Amino acid sequence: xxxxxxxxxxxxxxxxxxxxxxxxxxxxxxxxxxxxxxxxxxxxxxxxxxxxxxxxxxxxxxxxxxxxxxxxxxxxxxxxxxxxxxxxxxxxxxxxxxxxxxxxxxxxxxxxxxxxxxxxxxxxxxxxxxxxxxxxxxxxxxxxxxxxxxxxxxxxxxxxxxxxxxxxxxxxxxxxxxxxxxxxxxxxxxxxxxxxxxxxxxxxxxxxxxxxxxxxxxxxxxxxxxxxxxxxxxxxxxxxxxxxxxxxxxxxxxxxxxxxxxxxxxxxxxxxxxxxxxxxxxxxx
Amino acid sequence: xxxxxxxxxxxxxxxxxxxxxxxxxxxxxxxxxxxxxxxxxxxxxxxxxxxxxxxxxxxxxxxxxxxxxxxxxxxxxxxxxxxxxxxxxxxxxxxxxxxxxxxxxxxxxxxxxxxxxxxxxxxxxxxxxxxxxxxxxxxxxxxxxxxxxxxxxxxxxxxxxxxxxxxxxxxxxxxxxxxxxxxxxxxxxxxxxxxxxxxxxxxxxxxxxxxxxxxxxxxxxxxxxxxxxxxxxxxxxxxxxxxxxxxxxxxxxxxxxxxxxxxxxxxxxxxxxxxxxxxxxxxxxxxxxxxxxxxxxxxxxxxxxxxxxxxxx
Numbered sequence: 001x002x003x004x005x006x007x008x009x010x011x012x013x014x015x016x017x018x019x020x021x022x023x024x025x026x027x028x029x030x031x032x033x034x035x036x037x038x039x040x041x042x043x044x045x046x047x048x049x050x051x052x053x054x055x056x057x058x059x060x061x062x063x064x065x066x067x068x069x070x071x072x073x074x075x076x077x078x079x080x081x082x083x084x085x086x087x088x089x090x091x092x093x094x095x096x097x098x099x100x101x102x103x104x105x106x107x108x109x110x111x112x113x114x115x116x117x118x119x120x121x122x123x124x125x126x127x128x129x130x131x132x133x134x135x136x137x138x139x140x141x142x143x144x145x146x147x148x149x150x151x152x153x154x155x156x157x158x159x160x161x162x163x164x165x166x167x168x169x170x171x172x173x174x175x176x177x178x179x180x181x182x183x184x185x186x187x188x189x190x191x192x193x194x195x196x197x198x199x200x201x202x203x204x205x206x207x208x209x210x211x212x213x214x215x216x217x218x219x220x221x222x223x224x225x226x227x228x229x230x231x232x233x234x235x236x237x238x239x240x241x242x243x244x245x246x247x248x249x250x251x252x253x254x255x256x257x258x259x260x261x262x263x264x265x266x267x268x269x270x271x272x273x274x275x276x277x278x279x280x281x282x283x284x285x
Numbered sequence: 286x287x288x289x290x291x292x293x294x295x296x297x298x299x300x301x302x303x304x305x306x307x308x309x310x311x312x313x314x315x316x317x318x319x320x321x322x323x324x325x326x327x328x329x330x331x332x333x334x335x336x337x338x339x340x341x342x343x344x345x346x347x348x349x350x351x352x353x354x355x356x357x358x359x360x361x362x363x364x365x366x367x368x369x370x371x372x373x374x375x376x377x378x379x380x381x382x383x384x385x386x387x388x389x390x391x392x393x394x395x396x397x398x399x400x401x402x403x404x405x406x407x408x409x410x411x412x413x414x415x416x417x418x419x420x421x422x423x424x425x426x427x428x429x430x431x432x433x434x435x436x437x438x439x440x441x442x443x444x445x446x447x448x449x450x451x452x453x454x455x456x457x458x459x460x461x462x463x464x465x466x467x468x469x470x471x472x473x474x475x476x477x478x479x480x481x482x483x484x485x486x487x488x489x490x491x492x493x494x495x496x497x498x499x500x501x502x503x504x505x506x507x508x509x510x511x512x513x514x515x516x517x518x519x520x521x522x523x524x525x526x527x528x529x530x531x532x533x534x535x536x537x538x539x540x541x542x543x544x545x546x547x548x549x550x551x552x553x554x555x556x557x558x559x560x561x562x563x564x565x566x567x568x569x570x571x572x573x574x575x576x577x578x579x580x581x582x583x584x585x586x587x588x589x590x591x592x593x594x595x596x597x598x
Binding site: 025123124126127128130131132133134135136138139140141142143144215219222223226227228229242246249250253256257260263264267268270271272275 | 299300301302303304306307308311312314319322422423425426427428429430431434435437438442449533534536537540541544545555556558559560562564567568570571574575578579
């Protein structure tokens with residue numbers, strides 16, 4: 001390329017252009033995610049109506065200039081409901097990602113550093129991970145009342161062991177690192193070593209892991225709702241809209257088509273951002 | 286080698302023990318009385334008392350765990366609260382459908398996923414490679430049930446080539462059996478195929494740089510021979526692992542797929558049991574499916590030793 005890098009503060013425009021060239025899918029994913037986030041948070045501002053308003057005279061109308069995504073069996077506007085549906089998915093995805101990361105990291109650090117605990121806890125983790133996540137979450141939901149909070153709890157339980165595994169693996173290799181040995185020799189206590197020397201090295205892999213956990217949580221929320229064991233039916237989540245639409249798949253395919261398209265795009269965008277971050281932060285996965 | 290297989294087999298015992306205890310503990314995950322929750326909103330005091338004794342919930346927790354483990358070891362999974370039939374019978378009735386579905390999905394995924402992964406790695410950075418990678422990431426992001434509806438809409442509703450939903454057993458004719466299974470299996474296979482294609486590509490890329498591959502090409506061997514016999518053989522270990530670990534994805538997807546296509550399999554059994562809060566059935570399915578998962582990964586570990594004699598446990 002032309003000449004050495006001179007400036008330390010690259011103009012923002014140039015930095016973006018370089019990012020777009022090196023990681024086009026990352027930028028596209030991020031852009032799609034921002035749009036979906038905005039459409040969920042600012043749903044009232046996007047020419048939507050009331051997501052619950054029923055218009056019996058306009059049942060099962062195909063997409064048109066008035067009803068962009070058509071209407072469902074109660075005459076509710078599918079476009080409005082789809083936009084509002086983003087809220088549930090994003091709340092569940094973000095909550096599960098953040099909470100599983102916080103809890104999994106804490107547990108993983110402790111388990112990885114104490115040998116005696118490690119052997120027992122890893123058997124427990126192996127056992128928990130042997131139960132397919134969606135079935136475990138379904139069984140948990142059967143014992144809990146359907147609410148957004150309980151969906152988050154039911155998805156956390158299968159996800160946390162997976163975060164613990166990632167953290168533990170890193171801790172095990174970092175524990176033998178010279179800097180940790182040196183800190184030990186200087187008399188630094190274990191909690192301080194964990195926070196000051198091990199945790200910072202985990203930040204990059206954990207950010208990447210968080211995107212994958214968030215993406216799978218959003219998919220699983222839709223699965224649970226679709227199967228009737230997730231978010232309560234009166235809340236317009238993507239899974240719920242599609243669950244109601246499945247009876248009308250031959251008559252009104254649009255009820256399933258659009259929320260599913262949004263769901264697929266959201267998960268795809270998060271996965272693209274995750275893959276991009278993995279390359280940018282140089283995380284081996 | 287037999288000793289290693291035996292050691293691996295023994296190592297699955299604590300894992301299955303944890304699974305059994307975890308599946309039991311699910312009942313107590315909420316602070317309330319599990320008997321009240323299972324009985325539902327319209328239950329009488331008698332119903333609740335009946336369920337409590339039937340599930341042994343009137344005994345102390347450790348006694349309940351011991352009782353449950355003792356029964357599970359003997360192969361007794363209890364009886365369904367809703368139908369009164371033994372859970373093992375219910376699972377037996379439904380297992381075949383799910384096994385066929387996952388088997389076909391696995392065949393489709395491996396049959397397509399591995400070759401496209403190999404081709405992508407061979408023609409790295411070509412349009413083919415890019416197409417495979419786009420498929421891999423989007424296939425992995427696709428909601429299984431939504432994909433199922435799209436395929437139904439295209440091939441069953443619009444084109445009318447295949448039945449919309451339902452299932453006919455193999456005994457009543459191969460043609461009908463296959464025509465009912467092809468869309469569900471295809472739906473279920475996409476996520477898994479994406480995963481396998483991606484893993485195959487990554488693993489092949491690592492191998493294709495090796496000197497012996499260049500030598501093989503240099504001595505004029507056909508690309509197909511080099512790719513399959515020389516490269517894929519050495520790149521197959523991570524792929525085989527992915528096939529084993531990804532089985533959980535397949536089982537999870539089967540639950541949703543069976544719901545879309547109204548297939549009478551284990552997934553439907555579970556979903557129906559959840560709606561009815563038929564807990565013994567839920568516990569039985571979880572235990573059996575997790576057992577299958579552990580078993581499949583045991584087979585994968587054994588395959589490892591066969592594929593790569595350098596590996597010793």
